[in-house]
Amino acid sequence: MVKVAVIGASGYTGAELARLIQLHPQFELTHLYVSAGSVDKGKPLAQLYPNLIGTVDLPLLPLDEMALAQLGNQTDAVCLALDHLISAELAPKLLALGLVVFDLSGGHRFADASVYSNFYGFEHPAPELLTTAAYGLAEWQAERISAANLIAVAGCYPTASLSALKPLKQAGLISDGSRPVINAVSGVTGAGRKATINNSFCQVSLTPYGVLGHRHQPEIELQLDHEVVFTPHLGAFKRGILATITVQVPNGTTAADIDAAYSCYNDSSVVQLLPTGQWPKIDDVANTPNCLLSWKLDAERGVLVVVSAIDNLLKGAASQALQCMNIRFAVESGL
Amino acid sequence: MVKVAVIGASGYTGAELARLIQLHPQFELTHLYVSAGSVDKGKPLAQLYPNLIGTVDLPLLPLDEMALAQLGNQTDAVCLALDHLISAELAPKLLALGLVVFDLSGGHRFADASVYSNFYGFEHPAPELLTTAAYGLAEWQAERISAANLIAVAGCYPTASLSALKPLKQAGLISDGSRPVINAVSGVTGAGRKATINNSFCQVSLTPYGVLGHRHQPEIELQLDHEVVFTPHLGAFKRGILATITVQVPNGTTAADIDAAYSCYNDSSVVQLLPTGQWPKIDDVANTPNCLLSWKLDAERGVLVVVSAIDNLLKGAASQALQCMNIRFAVESGL
């Protein structure tokens, strides 16, 4: 049994991590931590998430200096479900304790530290670590993940986008000089568990945000090695991301070419192609670890539309972290 | 034209008041005020509520001492869409300026000041005013409303409940010693426009609250002169209240008796009985000033179920305030 702790367990992603680790036959959930000043410290996680009653019995412990010091003796791995900067500050300490760190924030997704000052609003506190981190997009980075002690689990929008686009890029099916247009809609859990006027029930209604400036655009472009136009939206639902992606393909591209490109997922139990003509719905992926893909080609115009759907808290965060943990510790899936 | 200002215009009720007054052919909307410290001061109301673009052009002004002092010269009436205590503190000053005050808070709904310490958590700052206020349930208090300078517009749950129960009480159709059971579900606008974890999108899901202790229970009992059991719920929708009310009726009560009791609404354009067998839905009243009622009697058991639906922001607040203003200033409906 691999022992795992979750830091930042009171948030939506943290609670999903706790549930998945608890149910995994080869992982043992050892501790749940929140920041030392959290109003939730001391509460059972299931008090915040009554759906976990009978599944997860652990309390939310405050992560003070003493708790942090003991982590090295208590566990093998930690999952960080924290803000970007806090994760970036915490990771070096955890690695120094000999722990394997799965960071679900964006704190270690870029080798180039300047991205943090440009898109995240802070100077990275440990830039020397950035080149050691594996990017945790499980289907595409297994080799690096298996050898790393710091895994930067992929972002939710990048997971939905890259799962659709990387097979095309790899097969040379994105026209040079064209920019795929990614329109994506996320459920409100994507904004985290906190009280803001924008996320209050009566204010939520389908709308774009972060237009032409969202921090997931450079993450997608870096991993795809291709420019894109990425426009995220907030939708009035709790969980899930649907990304509709319009791609200019090279002249002469056929449906068979697209089929061949996506055959890379033939052995995946997580990324699945729907039958032609069936499109994914948000609720088809909510509460599942799957990424569902479907596409249609207008061969005459050279236009391809690919649609990708994931649960932002699962394939977009917690279950992808477990995929990475499965790879890193060479255990059976258990998802 | 009767000149009217709204104080507390940045909230959901305030915005509806502004819209209704603006559209009313015999009222002139003169000013919109927010508290002097509001983050929204100076903004056009339509920036907060883009659905009002093209309808309401006024900005949200800070209600400082100077603005308050000038109100007497600028307007005839004010609507207060504020917290209970703030309304109770403000009303005496406004009345002293010669204004007619329509208070949409609970600050003046009880002649007995002890209700404020017991259910509202504060000592009433102007208890001497309480007996001068008319209770603003328009269909039932027209005479008092027409003569009052301080109108305590009825609460949202009490409006839904009393519209259903008062005709029965008046007709002697509530069994002595029995307590009608009122189960009501409100949309989230009922909690006001603010950021709280409980009202954040992902936390909202049908649930009861304030069980056996909500402050609307004494308001209903006072106005009905009968004990009730009132259980409010929060529902995952934006606006509307549906109240399902179970009443023990006296032996021998017939459907004709119930019909006769509700004939009091025959001339009302606001309170409407649905045809037998058709039950109101929340969306039948959302964005309307109506109260829809429907009922069914089990004559054998002496059990009557009455269902009442209103828009909590309209008949439960803003449009009822306009009904009261119509009565007070003796103008045509204009709703």
Add this chain to the structure above:
Amino acid sequence: MVKVAVIGASGYTGAELARLIQLHPQFELTHLYVSAGSVDKGKPLAQLYPNLIGTVDLPLLPLDEMALAQLGNQTDAVCLALDHLISAELAPKLLALGLVVFDLSGGHRFADASVYSNFYGFEHPAPELLTTAAYGLAEWQAERISAANLIAVAGCYPTASLSALKPLKQAGLISDGSRPVINAVSGVTGAGRKATINNSFCQVSLTPYGVLGHRHQPEIELQLDHEVVFTPHLGAFKRGILATITVQVPNGTTAADIDAAYSCYNDSSVVQLLPTGQWPKIDDVANTPNCLLSWKLDAERGVLVVVSAIDNLLKGAASQALQCMNIRFAVESGL
């Protein structure tokens, strides 16, 4: 391994049954059947429910005479997720094949066949079977369930209602002559997977239905041995039932009495009491097999409010069927 087939697998309950049986370590899902004339015959279940991709691979087979004849050799038990009358017609044939039948319809919940003509609109085709069926409310009928070959799995509303009321009745805490008032709201999956104008997206909005005449009222009264007033509602959400129950308790009843009554669930992993002051939300039980209860007593007035929440497709149908199967075949929970 106990072999189990599902008949009526294309509906919402059938799909949940298929998923739960598939994931249960001691059950083997052998076949999924739909009626011989179904438009869905031949399709993989996961085509209708893409969330099951990767979990359930079986197709929907037509249940013609030949398939029916072979069932006795192929499986040990069948779950019926069908209309009431079809279940009542099919059960004798399945029992004659030596199968254990778990009927999730209302077709075998009443020993008295006259209930079918009065509330279900048909003459029961096999009234002699009715007294042999065990009522499948797992926490309360384990002994009968363990010995029966025909288990009438409890209805969704009755499960929510009886789980809250039976402990009170057993403890003598429902005043003689009083009728508990049950107001319950169900998600739209409760109406089944079919196209009707009432269940079309734009028509759904919180509303009561079946007032003073729903077929679940006699089911509750029979199992509780006490009269009740039951008013169901349709809510604008997909799954879950929240029942708010108002009970007149005998003079002198204390909170300790209520606590003692509910101590019957102390060892249950399924029925759980929330801490005092925390009320269940629909989303706390959605996608879980749990029944969450919470209550508050007004000792002075002798009024008790109990709130009960379940997932209508799980504890209200599929997971309760699995609880019954666990009992009947004496296997570990596996929920």
Add this chain to the structure above:
Amino acid sequence: MVKVAVIGASGYTGAELARLIQLHPQFELTHLYVSAGSVDKGKPLAQLYPNLIGTVDLPLLPLDEMALAQLGNQTDAVCLALDHLISAELAPKLLALGLVVFDLSGGHRFADASVYSNFYGFEHPAPELLTTAAYGLAEWQAERISAANLIAVAGCYPTASLSALKPLKQAGLISDGSRPVINAVSGVTGAGRKATINNSFCQVSLTPYGVLGHRHQPEIELQLDHEVVFTPHLGAFKRGILATITVQVPNGTTAADIDAAYSCYNDSSVVQLLPTGQWPKIDDVANTPNCLLSWKLDAERGVLVVVSAIDNLLKGAASQALQCMNIRFAVESGL
């Protein structure tokens, strides 16, 4: 007073038309018709739409041959809220009676009859009328509308799309050879009032449909005179369309150029530009006649994102029809 009848009044658009005409000070709503075989014939419209109680009192009359023959004496104009083919068959008869016809279907939006066989699935029954129809996009076709007797009110998606794109096209701000990418999400009322499994409450969840083949793509391209990629989606909400449009602009395009292009709407009370950085939400336009626009330019890459929001039943149908009627009969707005 201009007399107006609505044919097809039982649908969502028909009911909105009835409400708007009734409330318009210069229009008189004379009759509401449904097809002679409708199950709703004889019912008051407000029975189907209880939100209209107190606003529209008229019944739904069957449109048989006799009723049709009398229409010429009873009214000045008719609005058709019917299927495409039925509208196309009915329009010549109504025009022959001397009526002005506002067709809200797609039955007269194309001069080229081949579009009907290619995209609508029928041969147009009166192709000679097609060139006489004015396209009812009110801000752009006032002159033709004012002179026509047959007005083909613009489609909902085309209205949202063209309101955003036509100013850019007119200003030469869409790069030659590039195709704007329109991703749009519509509420479920867009699918009409009918019972289908796809529109049943539990099946609805954000998903694309009609990918690379929706009939609104040729309508947009014809009116814009530019190729586009149009991908519609169904969203889990009742009313509204949000279109997110990504445009490649010519090198050197500046924000001032975009501002200048949209200055064409400076005098419009219906199409409104939001302040920079504020994006429209669906609920900002629901129940309003407005089209809200906002945009952001990445001048370096030459990428412009424009977002457009309308209520599909109002600016996308009924209130746009009223705009056209205002123009045609030269009356004040009254919206």
